[in-house]
Amino acid sequence: MAVTLMKGNEAIGEAAIIAGCRHYFGYPITPQNELPAYMSMRLPKVGGTFLQAESEVAAINMVLGASAAGARVMTSSSSPGVSLKMEGISYLSGAELPAVVVNMMRGGPGLGNIAGAQGDYFQAVKGGGHGDYHCIVLAPNGVQELADLTVKAFDLADQYRIVVIILGDGFIGQMSEPITLPAPSGRVFDKSAWMLSGATGRDPHVIASMRLAPDDALAHLNARLQDKYRVIEKAECMWEKSQADDAEFLLVGFGLSARICRSSVSALRKAGVRAGLFRPITLWPFPSGELARAAAGKKKILVVEMNAGQMVEDVRLSVLSSVPVDFLGTLGGVTPSVDEIVERVRSYAR
Amino acid sequence: MAVTLMKGNEAIGEAAIIAGCRHYFGYPITPQNELPAYMSMRLPKVGGTFLQAESEVAAINMVLGASAAGARVMTSSSSPGVSLKMEGISYLSGAELPAVVVNMMRGGPGLGNIAGAQGDYFQAVKGGGHGDYHCIVLAPNGVQELADLTVKAFDLADQYRIVVIILGDGFIGQMSEPITLPAPSGRVFDKSAWMLSGATGRDPHVIASMRLAPDDALAHLNARLQDKYRVIEKAECMWEKSQADDAEFLLVGFGLSARICRSSVSALRKAGVRAGLFRPITLWPFPSGELARAAAGKKKILVVEMNAGQMVEDVRLSVLSSVPVDFLGTLGGVTPSVDEIVERVRSYAR
Amino acid sequence: MYEGLFFAGFGGQGIILAGKIVCLAAMGEGKHVSHIPSYGAEMRGGTANCSVVVSDDEIASPLVPRPSACIVMNKPSLLKFQSIVQVGGLLLWNESLIDLAPSRTDIETLAVKANEIAEAAGSYKAANMVMLGALLKRKPDIASLEAVIGVLGVAVSVRHRELNDINRKALTGGYERA
Amino acid sequence: MYEGLFFAGFGGQGIILAGKIVCLAAMGEGKHVSHIPSYGAEMRGGTANCSVVVSDDEIASPLVPRPSACIVMNKPSLLKFQSIVQVGGLLLWNESLIDLAPSRTDIETLAVKANEIAEAAGSYKAANMVMLGALLKRKPDIASLEAVIGVLGVAVSVRHRELNDINRKALTGGYERA
Amino acid sequence: MSRGRPELDRERCKGCTLCVSACPEKILVMSRDQFNRQGVPFAVCFDESRCTACMSCAIICPDMAIRIFRLTAAASEPNVAASDG
Amino acid sequence: MSRGRPELDRERCKGCTLCVSACPEKILVMSRDQFNRQGVPFAVCFDESRCTACMSCAIICPDMAIRIFRLTAAASEPNVAASDG
Amino acid sequence: MPVETLQEKLVYGRPQVLADVPNHYCPGCGHGIIHKLLAQCIDELGIQQTTILVAPVGCSVLAYNYIKVDGCEAAHGRAPAVATGIKRVHPEATVIAYQGDGDLLAIGTAETIHAANRGEKITVIFVNNAIYGMTGGQMAPTTLQAQKTKTSPYGRNPADVGYPIRACELINTLDAPVFIERCAVSSVKGILKTKRAIMKGLRNQVEKKGYSFIEILSMCPTGWGMEPREAAAWVDSDMTPVFPLGNLRDR
Amino acid sequence: MPVETLQEKLVYGRPQVLADVPNHYCPGCGHGIIHKLLAQCIDELGIQQTTILVAPVGCSVLAYNYIKVDGCEAAHGRAPAVATGIKRVHPEATVIAYQGDGDLLAIGTAETIHAANRGEKITVIFVNNAIYGMTGGQMAPTTLQAQKTKTSPYGRNPADVGYPIRACELINTLDAPVFIERCAVSSVKGILKTKRAIMKGLRNQVEKKGYSFIEILSMCPTGWGMEPREAAAWVDSDMTPVFPLGNLRDR
Numbered sequence A, B: 001m002a003v004t005l006m007k008g009n010e011a012i013g014e015a016a017i018i019a020g021c022r023h024y025f026g027y028p029i030t031p032q033n034e035l036p037a038y039m040s041m042r043l044p045k046v047g048g049t050f051l052q053a054e055s056e057v058a059a060i061n062m063v064l065g066a067s068a069a070g071a072r073v074m075t076s077s078s079s080p081g082v083s084l085k086m087e088g089i090s091y092l093s094g095a096e097l098p099a100v101v102v103n104m105m106r107g108g109p110g111l112g113n114i115a116g117a118q119g120d121y122f123q124a125v126k127g128g129g130h131g132d133y134h135c136i137v138l139a140p141n142g143v144q145e146l147a148d149l150t151v152k153a154f155d156l157a158d159q160y161r162i163v164v165i166i167l168g169d170g171f172i173g174q175m176s177e178p179i180t181l182p183a184p185s186g187r188v189f190d191k192s193a194w195m196l197s198g199a200t201g202r203d204p205h206v207i208a209s210m211r212l213a214p215d216d217a218l219a220h221l222n223a224r225l226q227d228k229y230r231v232i233e234k235a236e237c238m239w240e241k242s243q244a245d246d247a248e249f250l251l252v253g254f255g256l257s258a259r260i261c262r263s264s265v266s267a268l269r270k271a272g273v274r275a276g277l278f279r280p281i282t283l284w285p286f287p288s289g290e291l292a293r294a295a296a297g298k299k300k301i302l303v304v305e306m307n308a309g310q311m312v313e314d315v316r317l318s319v320l321s322s323v324p325v326d327f328l329g330t331l332g333g334v335t336p337s338v339d340e341i342v343e344r345v346r347s348y349a350r
Numbered sequence C, D: 001m002y003e004g005l006f007f008a009g010f011g012g013q014g015i016i017l018a019g020k021i022v023c024l025a026a027m028g029e030g031k032h033v034s035h036i037p038s039y040g041a042e043m044r045g046g047t048a049n050c051s052v053v054v055s056d057d058e059i060a061s062p063l064v065p066r067p068s069a070c071i072v073m074n075k076p077s078l079l080k081f082q083s084i085v086q087v088g089g090l091l092l093w094n095e096s097l098i099d100l101a102p103s104r105t106d107i108e109t110l111a112v113k114a115n116e117i118a119e120a121a122g123s124y125k126a127a128n129m130v131m132l133g134a135l136l137k138r139k140p141d142i143a144s145l146e147a148v149i150g151v152l153g154v155a156v157s158v159r160h161r162e163l164n165d166i167n168r169k170a171l172t173g174g175y176e177r178a
Numbered sequence E, F: 001m002s003r004g005r006p007e008l009d010r011e012r013c014k015g016c017t018l019c020v021s022a023c024p025e026k027i028l029v030m031s032r033d034q035f036n037r038q039g040v041p042f043a044v045c046f047d048e049s050r051c052t053a054c055m056s057c058a059i060i061c062p063d064m065a066i067r068i069f070r071l072t073a074a075a076s077e078p079n080v081a082a083s084d085g
Numbered sequence G, H: 001m002p003v004e005t006l007q008e009k010l011v012y013g014r015p016q017v018l019a020d021v022p023n024h025y026c027p028g029c030g031h032g033i034i035h036k037l038l039a040q041c042i043d044e045l046g047i048q049q050t051t052i053l054v055a056p057v058g059c060s061v062l063a064y065n066y067i068k069v070d071g072c073e074a075a076h077g078r079a080p081a082v083a084t085g086i087k088r089v090h091p092e093a094t095v096i097a098y099q100g101d102g103d104l105l106a107i108g109t110a111e112t113i114h115a116a117n118r119g120e121k122i123t124v125i126f127v128n129n130a131i132y133g134m135t136g137g138q139m140a141p142t143t144l145q146a147q148k149t150k151t152s153p154y155g156r157n158p159a160d161v162g163y164p165i166r167a168c169e170l171i172n173t174l175d176a177p178v179f180i181e182r183c184a185v186s187s188v189k190g191i192l193k194t195k196r197a198i199m200k201g202l203r204n205q206v207e208k209k210g211y212s213f214i215e216i217l218s219m220c221p222t223g224w225g226m227e228p229r230e231a232a233a234w235v236d237s238d239m240t241p242v243f244p245l246g247n248l249r250d251r
């Protein structure tokens, strides 16, 4: 396959089209504008629909409609815009509709700035919307993975009838790297049992998250959701380890932070410090078991994030008291530096 | 002071007025409609402003404007409506504006139902909006506390220039109990250094969450926010213990669940099982240290929530591996029963 | 004392109000009380019910999963709720609208022709008061009939105060017939 | 080899494009590359810069906190970024628009009259290409001049392709003068 | 002139009385002492012979509690459900 | 008829040329080989004597790079900043 | 018993697509009438198998339980966005957004205006009952001047919160819609007119013409605190002067 | 040097309330002109000390840095809501919501309509430049038919996404607003008219009259990919036919 230099945001777009996505609804916001621009250029050429919605709220509800109608559908935004989608994501989750939502995070809170950041981990992973639900959260660390995970995201969404969030950051979206465009997975999902298409020769289908009667109807829906989540937790954790087995110190990071950690591991190894990296690729389900195994016997874990400490809670929940967990965070769209990471880890060794 | 039978939602309204709140912006949603209705009746009588906004999004942004203008201001909603306020809450937090937001939680996700529930713990406590921010989250367990904590909420909001969320559930909002209306705290907060009122004889004030230049301006804002959060964590934790000291088993719950736990403790004690209760009153800051102390030496902790397991993560983060933590949750607006709690705890004793 | 009460019927029968009146009266007599309505399904045409606790001690859980006394005002409520009454508890049912006796045998049951008695007192709309009167007779520790009559003025919204004469008669009628 | 490059100037000077061209050329020669623009402050009137890594090995972090070579196209960029160049690294500065020499003495510096050379090649807008040419001469392991000229056709958007003749001349001009 | 018959479903009737006001012949009234299983008085026709099958009552009924039959000469179209108005 | 003088702030000028088209006397042009510190050509007045102080250029300038002075008889109002248009 | 020589013919019966179950609406509620009309039109156009109904959050949240077509819930105010998503996937389907006044004109204002402005090929049925029914009678954007509601307990005061919004007139400023009409279901005549408007609105979709908007003045006896008959009379006496009936556009 | 017998008088200078700093707008951007007009009006009305400016998310996000009055950021689209909150606390203040077309007519449609409908006593300055400037030139609700933008790369297609929305006409269907006018800053004459409209809009607040809405057609040379002069000409040639200039209401 040919190698192309592609911008992260555009790679998502092309990968979505490869995955069979023909409907995109979104609203402009930096730093992800190249994605809607790309879709507006490409989708009409492949018989698809690009629609710039009047707002992020409208966009996520158009996604809901298109998904209910059986389509593979995507929206994208960045932090403030994604906050506006919270109600809609909760509705999609309650109605068990598949959708792919991209968040190219920027510095917050509020209007903040447009530098890349990782401050929306809690929102994506714990659920920024109301009620008990989960989205599958994928954290690509570069352009190739953005493309590959986009294709995977559509399959996961359809397989589990769930929202899949691609949680990137502005830097990754803006970054260009050479990639090999992924092939379609070829997986086919039959939606005929539930999708809306007109009740031709069958009983009407209804897509709804409301459960009023009997009293425990909503509890039943939730129980089914929880069962599904347990299945996903078992089946879909993804992670990457590098130089972790013999390491004394384990760095944990996702997305861009993980790449900075990888450089830090090299630097540390060069300096004679046995460091390794554990990188969760799925943030939900969080690879807790794998991390606990990887962490066993380490002297210390250092979690590096471009936020004030979010994933670190899941790391702690994974290892509990078995290994001490330290945290290094950067705020407001600043990236962590290899130097400070190296310095921190060396301080443990002293 | 006279004892009055009051509905939870109305008690909040009256307490807010006692606390000096003269501006309310909201949008109808069950199960909190008695609060706006009450405000629409009372505020005009005390020279205040009640305004039914066109949406929850508009309401939270009116709150932002009124708060920037120096007023004590409140909004209220229930789960789906609160999801729509996430962007606004992130903006308020970034601009360091005080506000009181009430969420009378209902069954989710999506439209769900209108029974009381506790499924928005993560949203309130971890931050459903984008970026690194915290709201002080208060979890009253009855009508008296709803009133008392409402008065306190306004003081906390002004003292720290922070959003305070009163996280109740539909049952508590709808419940009537005899209460003694709280007195005003008498605390006075001088907002003249930052509020908008017209630049009379001073430099203009600007209220904003955006920080563009220099590159680390947003990092600085965030660092200041984080410092503030550390102060609040030290100073403002609230909790209640009952029969916890000699207990072998510790129940942990908030709001209505905590009251059901209290009944369960009585039942267990009657049955000869030494159970006790730890009830966080502030969910953020979470009383981790106190809980860890209270938990020391217990055989087991049982966390009871009307959700699929949310606060239980903070309990685990507090006690780590020191005490085993079990969870009992109810879904979709169903309340836990004393019987099942008792049964669960007795199973530990066996 | 500790009584967990449960009132059930359809919207418009004054279920919530009956519970509130009990609370106010019991409060006046120094009791702890709590009242939780089931506030329907955010839609029209639902049933109405509420849980009331009256207790000498502070009330932990305000929920009443197994009431010591239960008032049911229409047939769906009887069918749905008779099972939750605690063994040995009391079930008052509105014979005027329910054509089927309770099937439980391990509880005390009492049929009350509430609509008829209320109609006789002036309006069938006071059927809730009839049931309440009957309850007070059977569960005198909750509150006295006088106390309940005494709070009517506060409890009933201004619009309906003219009904209080009827309410008083209905309460007494129910009390006497129980 | 591993080169961390940094390009800085104001919007409209073709900073991002210069970085992209380097990537494309280096890719063609089998290198790993990455390119991150600083995409301004979501507002107008900002500066533009980008970080490029060219490496024989897979690239871990695409960030370039301490570039081995840095091109600055205007004065604010010089003032802001000369300090980040790694000791012994290379700083190329556009003498046409900067009236102040770099103050660092622990790095290699090279003044390029980019606008003049570009103007001579046909348009001052090709100043970025002049700088790039100079860079290629000094850091030949990044990519060959031919490779860079070879990718111009792909890299430059259709609208501006007629400029590629000028670009080629500007590249060569910069290369020759460095 | 043909005549008709309103068929009132007392259990579906919610007692709104809209049909009563809508009937131009004024032949509908609410039951007085009778209640349906939902406990409300329901609409009844006290003089079907005056019904013109104008369908006004049925058209306005929000609860589809009224069907209208028209009485026609025997050789008319087959008797199928139809919605009109 | 009074005469005037446009005062052009070359460093504030962004070179948009709106003033050039707005000037009814056509006495403004963009600098040719000169650039300001931002690197753009700036507006200059090549014949102040023809300025009528009509203020058109100043009014349309988005960057407040033009101030206008009117030349009046000595005994006129005090010389304070005024905004007009 | 019919006279011997006569035969009984059912001339007004339940539309096939209207489920044979009691609805949950209050006595005298206009939603019941409008559901029936919609069902009749779907029947008569024979489009049951290609219709997709988007139900709003409001009293009619369960509309898909009564009208037996494929149905979709929309979050409060978002029915036009959801309908847009559906229609863009199934351009052949007849997509209906059924909405109340809180839904369509308050929280959903942006979605309403923009679906109309795009000329989405959908049919919007707008039930204007001048109040929020489902949540217990709060002020709506269409609440009349001086009308008392749960959140305008002293009557809607235009000096404070403005005048009722006229949806048809608002939408009539946009270029794309092909059909805009306001009707009322407070009388038999009004109902017949309403049916014709709905028919037209649906036919415009079948014929791929474009966006249709039908506003229907409707009774909410519960929210208004009126007897159903009073409520119907109030529509005619108080609502129609503010919301004049008639067709505003038919292309 | 002026002629001896003559004296130089400054007749056009920086308004006092306009900060003496370069703005960040692109060359030829209308925002700079409009800021200046607003500053002149504030100066002339002498209301600097009682004015509160709500800046939108858009190119003018930093407006409060240029106009030296109390300033408040609003989330994208929410300026009217923020202004409402402020005005309800300080009814004596002059509260201005300054907004772009994406802000006011897309994401903020509901807030726009409802603040206008309530007759909030604020002044809305609506900068219509037919595009999203800040985010790099995407389609706006006011983008013209066939106009190419980043998200309408083949030109805005009315059959797919409808026609440009006319804000003034939309708001003119509401009862409460007291002043509605559309102007343009593409020419000196237009600028003078615009200033008068802004003046009126602010005076309406000082005089406690009510809600004023001023739409200003403005150039975005960068977003349109035009030279500033072309852009100004395009406002007159292409925008004004779609958005006719003039006063729609003055009470």
Ligand SMILES: Cc1ncc(C[n+]2csc(CCOP(=O)(O)OP(=O)(O)O)c2C)c(N)n1
Residues within 6 Å of the ligand: B027, B028, B029, B030, B056, B080, B081, B084, G057, G058, G059, G060, G076, G099, G100, G101, G102, G103, G104, G127, G129, G131, G132, G133, G134, G135, G140, G220
């Ligand atoms: C986001 C959100 N906000 C508020 C609500 C509560 N809510 C449910 S229905 C409704 C309004 C109902 O009024 P209307 O749209 O006029 O319809 P009606 O019930 O009168 O038919 C509201 C505010 C909700 N479910 N979701």
Ligand SMILES: Cc1ncc(C[n+]2csc(CCOP(=O)(O)OP(=O)(O)O)c2C)c(N)n1
Residues within 6 Å of the ligand: A027, A028, A029, A030, A056, A080, A081, A084, H057, H058, H059, H060, H076, H099, H100, H101, H102, H103, H104, H127, H129, H131, H132, H133, H134, H135, H140, H220
């Ligand atoms: C919730 C949210 N959505 C999107 C954005 C991104 N955004 C910033 S400005 C803008 C639109 C700018 O266009 P306009 O309002 O027309 O103002 P202009 O820049 O043209 O003056 C957008 C979409 C944001 N900051 N927040």
Ligand code: SF4
Residues within 6 Å of the ligand: E004, E005, E006, E022, E023, E024, E025, E026, E027, E028, E045, E050, E051, E052, E053, E054, E055, E056, E057, E058, E068
């Ligand atoms: S069909 Fe006409 S005449 Fe007959 S009962 Fe109904 S309304 Fe009256």
Ligand code: SF4
Residues within 6 Å of the ligand: E008, E012, E013, E014, E015, E016, E017, E018, E019, E020, E042, E043, E057, E060, E061, E062, E063, E064, E065, E066, G028
């Ligand atoms: S209109 Fe229907 S529901 Fe109403 S009274 Fe008549 S039959 Fe009954």
Ligand code: SF4
Residues within 6 Å of the ligand: C044, G024, G025, G026, G027, G028, G029, G030, G031, G059, G129, G133, G134, G219, G220, G221, G222, G223
């Ligand atoms: S509340 Fe009003 S709109 Fe809702 S069902 Fe009852 S009458 Fe109909």
Ligand code: SF4
Residues within 6 Å of the ligand: D044, H024, H025, H026, H027, H028, H029, H030, H031, H059, H129, H133, H134, H219, H220, H221, H222, H223
């Ligand atoms: S992008 Fe357009 S609106 Fe924004 S500053 Fe530049 S010219 Fe002005």
